Amino acid sequence: MATNIHADITNQIIEEIETKRALPWVKNWKDEPFLPPLNPSSNRQYNGINIVILWLRAIKVGYASNQWLTYKQSKDINLQVKKNERGTKIVFFKNLVVDDKDSDEEKSIPMLRQYSVFNRDQMEGPLSDSEIENNPSDIDAFIKSIDFELVTGKPAYIPSLNLVKMPPIGNFDDQSSYFATIFHELIHWTGHESRLDRVSCTEFGSPEYAFEELIAELGAAFLCAEFGVTAEQRHADYIDSFLKLLKDDNKAIFRAAAAASKACDYLKQFQVQEGVE
Numbered sequence: 001m002a003t004n005i006h007a008d009i010t011n012q013i014i015e016e017i018e019t020k021r022a023l024p025w026v027k028n029w030k031d032e033p034f035l036p037p038l039n040p041s042s043n044r045q046y047n048g049i050n051i052v053i054l055w056l057r058a059i060k061v062g063y064a065s066n067q068w069l070t071y072k073q074s075k076d077i078n079l080q081v082k083k084n085e086r087g088t089k090i091v092f093f094k095n096l097v098v099d100d101k102d103s104d105e106e107k108s109i110p111m112l113r114q115y116s117v118f119n120r121d122q123m124e125g126p127l128s129d130s131e132i133e134n135n136p137s138d139i140d141a142f143i144k145s146i147d148f149e150l151v152t153g154k155p156a157y158i159p160s161l162n163l164v165k166m167p168p169i170g171n172f173d174d175q176s177s178y179f180a181t182i183f184h185e186l187i188h189w190t191g192h193e194s195r196l197d198r199v200s201c202t203e204f205g206s207p208e209y210a211f212e213e214l215i216a217e218l219g220a221a222f223l224c225a226e227f228g229v230t231a232e233q234r235h236a237d238y239i240d241s242f243l244k245l246l247k248d249d250n251k252a253i254f255r256a257a258a259a260a261s262k263a264c265d266y267l268k269q270f271q272v273q274e275g276v277e
């Protein structure tokens with residue numbers, strides 16, 4: 001079953017990329033912020049591949065809300081899913097405990113499972129106190145809280161020197177383009193061996209290089225959504241390598257999305273720590 005889940009979601013993304021020659025989750029940024037999917041019942045954002053799944057569905061159907069709930073959660077806050085509405089399947093891992101024949105001990109195997117959620121636009125009923133709004137945070141404060149070395153140059157992260165290169169903000173068409181670009185490079189920065197130990201010097205065009213770029217694209221997309229940045233990612237040069245990666249490995253987008261969420265959490269912890277006395 002898990003293989004079908006991986007294949008189904010990956011094939012949806014491949015179809016979107018091949019049709020539009022663009023990453024599907026970038027589409028709406030030029031017009032308005034694309035907010036992170038949020039569960040107003042738990043007051044938590046969805047993460048990893050579920051962000052991508054819910055964005056794809058919102059783009060395809062045209063949902064304006066970023067809020068998603070299970071059927072039971074909607075009833076708990078006095079909302080009613082409209083008649084004939086269909087849910088969107090998202091995923092979670094459930095640990096299956098089995099006997100390890102080699103060690104005579106139990107071991108836990110993560111199994112991929114699905115459940116359905118509905119968008120707020122699919123529901124009827126007044127807004128309740130538990131439904132909150134997303135307010136973009138202060139981007140400057142977020143970036144300044146991160147202790148990284150920044151030098152002037154063409155946008156890049158240099159693993160061997162452990163530094164980020166960026167042109168002055170005045171060199172960009174607007175602030176949003178600058179922020180989208182530095183988010184991309186900061187996601188790369190999290191992968192240094194002293195941090196999340198993910199980035200290595202790999203050859204341009206290799207599967208490893210494409211995978212890291214996919215992580216950076218997703219991570220930057222997640223941050224742009226969270227901070228209300230309306231700018232398009234620098235993805236055009238990577239479209240073909242992304243397509244090959246996804247076609248060769250239908251689990252790649254799942255791993256990349258998980259790594260992107262982990263990278264975002266790593267960056268956001270600096271701002272939290274800065275506010276602690």
